[in-house]
Amino acid sequence: MRKFKEFIIEKLIQICGLASIFFVVLIFLFLLKEGLALFKIETPLKFIFGRSWYPISEPPQLGIFPLILGSLLVTFGAAIISIPIGVACALYIAEVAPSKIKDLLKTGIELLAAIPSVVLGFIGMITLVPMVKNIFKLPTGLTALSGSIMLAFMAMPTIVSIAEDALYSVPKNYKEGAFALGATHWQTIWRVMLPAASSGIVAAVMLGIGRVIGETMAVMMITGNSAVIPTSILQPVRTLTATIAAEMGEAVVGSEHFFALFAIGIVLFIISFAINVTADLFLHKKQ
Amino acid sequence: MLKKGLLVLISVLMFSSAFAAKESNSIQVKGSDTMVNLGQAWAEKYMEKNAANFIAVTGGGSGTGFSSLISGTCDIAMSSRNIKEKEIALAKQKNVDPFEVKVALDGLAVVVNPKNPISKLTTGQLAGIFTGKINNWKEFGGKDERIVILSREVNSGTHVYFKEHVLRKGDPNGKEEFAPSALLLSSSQAIADEVATNPSAIGYYGMGYISAKQKAISVAKDEKSEYIFPTIENVINGKYPISRPLLLYTNGEPKGIVKDFVDFTLSKEGQDIVVKTDFVPVK
Numbered sequence: 001m002r003k004f005k006e007f008i009i010e011k012l013i014q015i016c017g018l019a020s021i022f023f024v025v026l027i028f029l030f031l032l033k034e035g036l037a038l039f040k041i042e043t044p045l046k047f048i049f050g051r052s053w054y055p056i057s058e059p060p061q062l063g064i065f066p067l068i069l070g071s072l073l074v075t076f077g078a079a080i081i082s083i084p085i086g087v088a089c090a091l092y093i094a095e096v097a098p099s100k101i102k103d104l105l106k107t108g109i110e111l112l113a114a115i116p117s118v119v120l121g122f123i124g125m126i127t128l129v130p131m132v133k134n135i136f137k138l139p140t141g142l143t144a145l146s147g148s149i150m151l152a153f154m155a156m157p158t159i160v161s162i163a164e165d166a167l168y169s170v171p172k173n174y175k176e177g178a179f180a181l182g183a184t185h186w187q188t189i190w191r192v193m194l195p196a197a198s199s200g201i202v203a204a205v206m207l208g209i210g211r212v213i214g215e216t217m218a219v220m221m222i223t224g225n226s227a228v229i230p231t232s233i234l235q236p237v238r239t240l241t242a243t244i245a246a247e248m249g250e251a252v253v254g255s256e257h258f259f260a261l262f263a264i265g266i267v268l269f270i271i272s273f274a275i276n277v278t279a280d281l282f283l284h285k286k287q
Numbered sequence: 288m289l290k291k292g293l294l295v296l297i298s299v300l301m302f303s304s305a306f307a308a309k310e311s312n313s314i315q316v317k318g319s320d321t322m323v324n325l326g327q328a329w330a331e332k333y334m335e336k337n338a339a340n341f342i343a344v345t346g347g348g349s350g351t352g353f354s355s356l357i358s359g360t361c362d363i364a365m366s367s368r369n370i371k372e373k374e375i376a377l378a379k380q381k382n383v384d385p386f387e388v389k390v391a392l393d394g395l396a397v398v399v400n401p402k403n404p405i406s407k408l409t410t411g412q413l414a415g416i417f418t419g420k421i422n423n424w425k426e427f428g429g430k431d432e433r434i435v436i437l438s439r440e441v442n443s444g445t446h447v448y449f450k451e452h453v454l455r456k457g458d459p460n461g462k463e464e465f466a467p468s469a470l471l472l473s474s475s476q477a478i479a480d481e482v483a484t485n486p487s488a489i490g491y492y493g494m495g496y497i498s499a500k501q502k503a504i505s506v507a508k509d510e511k512s513e514y515i516f517p518t519i520e521n522v523i524n525g526k527y528p529i530s531r532p533l534l535l536y537t538n539g540e541p542k543g544i545v546k547d548f549v550d551f552t553l554s555k556e557g558q559d560i561v562v563k564t565d566f567v568p569v570k
Contacts, residue, residue, distance in 0.1 A: 139433045140481070225470060227467055246442070246473055247442055252354055
């Protein structure tokens with residue numbers, strides 16, 4: 001009887017595991033089915049490197065190069081801001097902070113992760129956008145930089161919590177060994193802890209960036225959505241995700257525009273997938 | 288923006304509830320963001336009088352309205368532009384026969400920040416601004432500032448109408464497009480907010496959104512014509528050059544409760560609501 005129970009439970013868990021893989025495959029297949037239909041009309045090269053996005057004109061111009069660059073620029077900006085702050089914050093929590101502050105900070109960061117992106121976007125629109133405009137004397141504050149700053153806030157919780165775990169799991173005797181050799185606290189952190197936890201920290205950064213790439217609502221609200229090839233971070237840009245969100249409702253099912261949006265979905269899927277695989281490789285590099 | 292998210296959420300809820308209780312006495316109205324407030328006001332008044340009937344109104348853009356009418360998820364599509372050939376063809380494929388009713392008129396106001404000294408432009412100058420050919424306010428005697436162009440997203444009937452009638456001057460073979468540098472915002476409210484805080488911005492939306500924080504511009508057909516300010520009167524008498532019909536589309540001629548509601552929008556009471564929501568009546 002007990003054996004039978006064991007067997008059933010094991011199988012159930014196995015089914016759950018397989019189901020999730022199955023769903024991802026299904027989603028990807030659906031994306032491919034809808035998205036690849038575009039390439040009967042438009043060559044992939046023209047789609048990826050085309051410079052104008054006028055999906056509802058006659059004939060439609062479906063070039064997503066400005067959108068890809070917009071996404072990359074916003075993501076890059078967010079990474080530059082969130083990585084140093086996030087990693088430093090993780091170091092502080094794991095190594096320096098007294099236990100009371102540690103708990104407080106951890107709770108605070110988890111709360112930050114709980115704020116819906118639409119709310120962050122709204123706050124950004126009201127506070128950050130006018131600030132960016134005034135500080136840099138720009139024609140408009142709806143820029144890639146505003147998007148990057150807001151997205152940095154969203155990537156931070158992921159980076160901090162995973163990097164902190166990585167630091168926490170560094171074996172105690174490394175630290176003790178460093179101290180025994182006469183290293184200062186800072187030297188220990190910088191020369192011993194960080195290198196030992198490096199794979200976990202890289203994974204944390206990657207997952208944070210993955211979060212940023214997929215972010216939609218907030219970027220749609222504060223980057224201005226103009227489909228130009230950006231030349232500076234103080235310009236309005238349009239991201240891949242915002243394009244899908246803004247236009248999906250309009251796209252007539254079965255039109256070129258509709259297929260193009262799914263093709264953008266494929267591009268996003270590939271980007272996220274690459275980021276996750278990289279993060280995974282780093283995580284498993286240990287031992 | 289936020290509004291749109293909410294609308295989507297509400298429409299999802301409505302949609303699911305519509306599935307749960309698809310009774311013959313509830314109808315779904317969907318489409319133009321410009322007309323959402325008007326549609327809501329109509330629905331409320333109508334439901335007051337006919338407690339047994341339920342009218343659900345959601346926005347999303349004119350194109351969204353058409354695609355739901357075609358896919359059969361709404362009974363009435365609200366639209367601030369005429370249906371396109373392509374959409375008609377698609378409807379025919381799905382055995383849907385779009386039937387058009389004109390229920391109101393809307394003047395499109397072009398707005399700038401009250402600090403901007405410019406107060407009148409011709410449609411030709413507007414086309415120059417929105418296509419990006421003219422990119423500095425000093426060309427019109429304003430400050431030496433880059434013009435920030437604000438537009439609605441492509442799913443907006445307002446966007447399409449403005450492109451066809453201002454940028455392309457009504458020429459169906461026109462090739463003009465909004466400048467790529469135009470900021471595409473997803474609601475008229477977002478445009479209103481940006482214009483209110485940005486002295487070098489210019490945007491456009493239905494007259495209903497004008498407030499004290501924006502300055503509407505008087506528009507002339509060409510240099511020789513007089514500059515007309517967007518008012519209800521000027522739209523009715525046809526003097527104001529950028530005005531458009533607001534339409535309802537149904538599948539085939541309206542019947543039953545759908546007909547009852549459409550008739551109500553055209554009744555004196557319905558048309559009074561049109562005036563109250565800052566649009567222009569057709570009757």
